[in-house]
Amino acid sequence: MSVVFKRIRYVDLNAKQKENYNYQKASAVLADYGYVTLRLSDDWQGADFIAQHIDGRTFIRVQLKSRPAFAKKYIGKDLYIAFFDGASWYLYPHDRVLDQLLDTSQVAQTLSWAERGGYSWRSAPDVLRRLLESYKLSS
Secondary structure, eight states: OOOOOOOOOGGGSOHHHHHHHHHHHHHHHHHTTTEEEEEOSSOGGGOSEEEEETTSSOEEEEEEOSSOEEEGGGTTSOEEEEEEETTEEEEEEHHHHHHHHHHHSSGGGSHIIIIISEEEOSSOOHHHHHHHGGGEEOO
């Protein structure tokens, strides 16, 4: 049997396929930083996967997103958020960056944050890019 490899278009994938695709891409980038990943089937404590460093001591719980996002339901869960923006992956500690964002922006005053408990952007605005610069992963 002959296998034909044809590149797919991300925009043609359904939501579950996009999540699987993003998990594989994030895992590949994290491998360059000494992490192996374990996919979770049920959003355990808010995490989509666990990343374990080769040092054997560092474990991080990661929520995979298609865009930069924050949610009240993630506060206090020691989660990292991973997302792809343009040409770069970001992996940031949710609560730490959220505290900085709430101090430097109007997010806390938005209807989305106040009533629905979350806030996201299609693409990171400049104020958020500055906060996330140290969490940018090169691929």
